[in-house]
Amino acid sequence: MSASTMQPNLDHLAGLTGVRAGALTRWQETGWPHSRVEQWRFTRLTSVEKMDLRPASAAAAVGTAAISAELPENAVVLSFSNGVLDVAGIAALSDGVTASFLSENDTALAALAASVPASHPISDLSLAVMTSGLHLEIAGKVDMPIILAFTGDDNGVSSHPVVSIKLADGASAVLAEWHQSAVGLSAPLMAIEVGNKARLDYAKVQHDSAQSAHLAATGLTLGEGSVFEGFQISVGGQLARLETHITLLGENADCTLSAIYLGRASQHHDITTNMNHAKGHCLSNQIIRGVLDDSARGVFQGKVHVAPDAQKTDGQQMSRALLLSRKAEADAKPELEIYADDVLCAHGATVGELDETQLFYLTSRGIDRDTARGMLISAFLDDAIDSISHPALADMLRPVTTAWMTASNRSETGDK
Amino acid sequence: MAPLLEIRDLHASVGDTPILKGINLTINAGEIHAIMGPNGSGKSTMSYVLAGRDGYEVTGGDILMNGVSMLEMESDERALAGMFLAFQYPVELPGVGGMSFLRAAVNARRIEAGEDEIDQLEFVKLVRAKAKHLSINDDMLKRAVNVGFSGGEKKRYEILQMALLKPVFSVLDETDSGLDVDALKIVSDGVNFLRDPARSMLVITHYQRLLNHIVPDYVHILAGGKIRRTGGKELALEVEESGYVGIDDAA
Numbered sequence: 065m066s067a068s069t070m071q072p073n074l075d076h077l078a079g080l081t082g083v084r085a086g087a088l089t090r091w092q093e094t095g096w097p098h099s100r101v102e103q104w105r106f107t108r109l110t111s112v113e114k115m116d117l118r119p120a121s122a123a124a125a126v127g128t129a130a131i132s133a134e135l136p137e138n139a140v141v142l143s144f145s146n147g148v149l150d151v152a153g154i155a156a157l158s159d160g161v162t163a164s165f166l167s168e169n170d171t172a173l174a175a176l177a178a179s180v181p182a183s184h185p186i187s188d189l190s191l192a193v194m195t196s197g198l199h200l201e202i203a204g205k206v207d208m209p210i211i212l213a214f215t216g217d218d219n220g221v222s223s224h225p226v227v228s229i230k231l232a233d234g235a236s237a238v239l240a241e242w243h244q245s246a247v248g249l250s251a252p253l254m255a256i257e258v259g260n261k262a263r264l265d266y267a268k269v270q271h272d273s274a275q276s277a278h279l280a281a282t283g284l285t286l287g288e289g290s291v292f293e294g295f296q297i298s299v300g301g302q303l304a305r306l307e308t309h310i311t312l313l314g315e316n317a318d319c320t321l322s323a324i325y326l327g328r329a330s331q332h333h334d335i336t337t338n339m340n341h342a343k344g345h346c347l348s349n350q351i352i353r354g355v356l357d358d359s360a361r362g363v364f365q366g367k368v369h370v371a372p373d374a375q376k377t378d379g380q381q382m383s384r385a386l387l388l389s390r391k392a393e394a395d396a397k398p399e400l401e402i403y404a405d406d407v408l409c410a411h412g413a414t415v416g417e418l419d420e421t422q423l424f425y426l427t428s429r430g431i432d433r434d435t436a437r438g439m440l441i442s443a444f445l446d447d448a449i450d451s452i453s454h455p456a457l458a459d460m461l462r463p464v465t466t467a468w469m470t471a472s473n474r475s476e477t478g479d480k
Numbered sequence: 481m482a483p484l485l486e487i488r489d490l491h492a493s494v495g496d497t498p499i500l501k502g503i504n505l506t507i508n509a510g511e512i513h514a515i516m517g518p519n520g521s522g523k524s525t526m527s528y529v530l531a532g533r534d535g536y537e538v539t540g541g542d543i544l545m546n547g548v549s550m551l552e553m554e555s556d557e558r559a560l561a562g563m564f565l566a567f568q569y570p571v572e573l574p575g576v577g578g579m580s581f582l583r584a585a586v587n588a589r590r591i592e593a594g595e596d597e598i599d600q601l602e603f604v605k606l607v608r609a610k611a612k613h614l615s616i617n618d619d620m621l622k623r624a625v626n627v628g629f630s631g632g633e634k635k636r637y638e639i640l641q642m643a644l645l646k647p648v649f650s651v652l653d654e655t656d657s658g659l660d661v662d663a664l665k666i667v668s669d670g671v672n673f674l675r676d677p678a679r680s681m682l683v684i685t686h687y688q689r690l691l692n693h694i695v696p697d698y699v700h701i702l703a704g705g706k707i708r709r710t711g712g713k714e715l716a717l718e719v720e721e722s723g724y725v726g727i728d729d730a731a
Contacts, residue, residue: 424534433556
């Protein structure tokens with residue numbers, strides 16, 4: 065495919081320099097991944113390639129739309145509209161948080177380029193385009209949850225917000241990404257560095273409109289003795305891939321990255337994780353739950369890589385998908401790559417339907433079938449949601465799954 | 481007045497296999513009937529057919545409750561009409577909180593009756609009061625439905641549900657299986673406490689032992705998908721002594 069017909073149209077980027085120019089060159093050489101590329105075998109981007117897109121420009125930011133999140137009371141919201149940051153929000157950040165722009169901060173930009181997935185279509189494209197680039201440095205204990213809210217109303221644009229977040233040693237923060245956008249393509253690029261003995265509680269909700277594509281790439285590094293507790297929900301969009309690459313850089317890091325995907329109609333959700341244990345004595349745990357109705361499709365690809373000297377690694381991964389319709393489909397590709405000999409690693413993947421015996425037990429008590437289904441789906445998801453230890457984030461995420469199930473019951477047609 | 485439950489020439493199959501081959505049974509209000517029979521006689525199939533489980537297909541005959549046919553009713557509709565099945569193997573529901581399950585069941589019935597949903601505090605008091613009689617403690621009530629319960633605890637939890645839902649017709653499917661003597665007494669006392677001139681029960685059991693505690697008005701022997709003999713409580717004693725030998729072949 066020639067550069068001029070590639071989507072989105074990048075003609076305006078001709079004058080780039082530095083790491084962004086390198087990213088642009090790589091993108092123009094490689095383009096969208098072909099389905100023969102192993103990492104993209106389950107998630108084809110044909111529909112994205114066919115979109116007629118132009119990257120959002122500053123002019124596209126037309127105020128900020130409201131998001132439907134039940135936000136924590138003391139939260140500060142940084143809003144991106146069509147991929148462009150509303151800089152006014154920065155003033156509300158508390159003392160421990162220093163904000164700068166990646167376009168003016170070469171050090172931060174270089175660090176980000178080094179920590180996001182390398183030679184990766186989303187990394188390269190969004191780094192090159194970067195509709196807005198925000199860098200946050202967090203020192204000390206910041207209690208105020210920081211919410212990154214992504215909205216947009218122009219389905220002809222692609223949005224490429226780039227955010228890097230650095231937690232200093234011993235710092236702690238609560239961060240959430242809330243995506244509720246109607247742009248053609250959202251391609252957020254995030255780099256998060258959790259310093260030694262730092263703690264980050266993190267949540268992401270992908271709640272984009274039903275026609276949108278959402279292709280996210282996140283790079284995360286954890287320092288010695290740090291704690292990361294992350295949870296993702298993918299519920300919106302037509303095509304969504306949440307790809308997270310984590311490197312445990314120091315010993316005794318404790319990392320949880322769990323996810324729920326909820327699909328109906330012809331939605332496609334992809335949760336891809338790459339957990340890289342570079343040092344020993346670290347814990348990683350992933351609980352993945354998917355519920356798919358109609359002809360929706362879910363993909364979980366999870367790789368756990370344990371380096372030769374990462375002894376005493378404890379890496380756990382469990383993916384379970386629940387199919388509510390015969391046309392729904394779930395694929396799981398768990399991978400363990402272990403080069404150390406003294407480790408405790410396990411993974412598992414199951415795909416199943418609601419249990420008829422359980423449904424009968426509930427209905428035999430006078431509970432109608434839709435309510436009974438809802439109770440069993442809730443129970444299936446609560447297992448994952450109950451693992452969120454930060455109460456404000458749990459309160460934010462729980463209504464997302466509840467709302468999805470309410471809508472599910474309404475659209476129930478019975479015979480599938 | 482129509483009998484509380486009437487089973488007329490009931491035939492039922494599981495898959496392509498006929499299991500029930502013409503059951504006739506009339507149960508009047510206030511009566512307790514026992515069904516005994518050897519393994520494979522169709523006892524559990526009968527309980528599932530009555531409760532309306534999918535996959536248990538009625539191929540002939542009828543089931544009437546207070547003169548109304550139940551055949552076209554789904555299992556939840558039968559429950560709301562007053563039917564209750566105490567399961568032989570109560571089903572574990574990981575992640576489904578016991579109290580919210582009990583409350584959903586009680587509220588479904590109240591809504592059907594045109595009443596308001598039960599107040600939460602009032603409900604907790606009600607459950608605790610009923611649970612106490614069945615030696616069910618708060619810890620058990622807080623757990624997910626049947627998860628981590630012993631065999632005896634599961635059976636007591638079935639009777640707790642029965643006490644809360646106040647069914648007019650209950651089927652107790654091998655409620656005695658897996659119970660030790662003490663648990664059997666607790667369960668039986670719980671069931672006897674619910675005896676009432678307006679309610680009836682069908683007690684399905686393999687052994688006579690349970691019927692010492694829950695004394696039936698009638699005993700039926702089921703074998704090969706048909707009721708072979710009917711008698712009073714003394715029939716159970718007879719079976720206990722001479723076994724089911726001979727009954728099976730009396731086609």
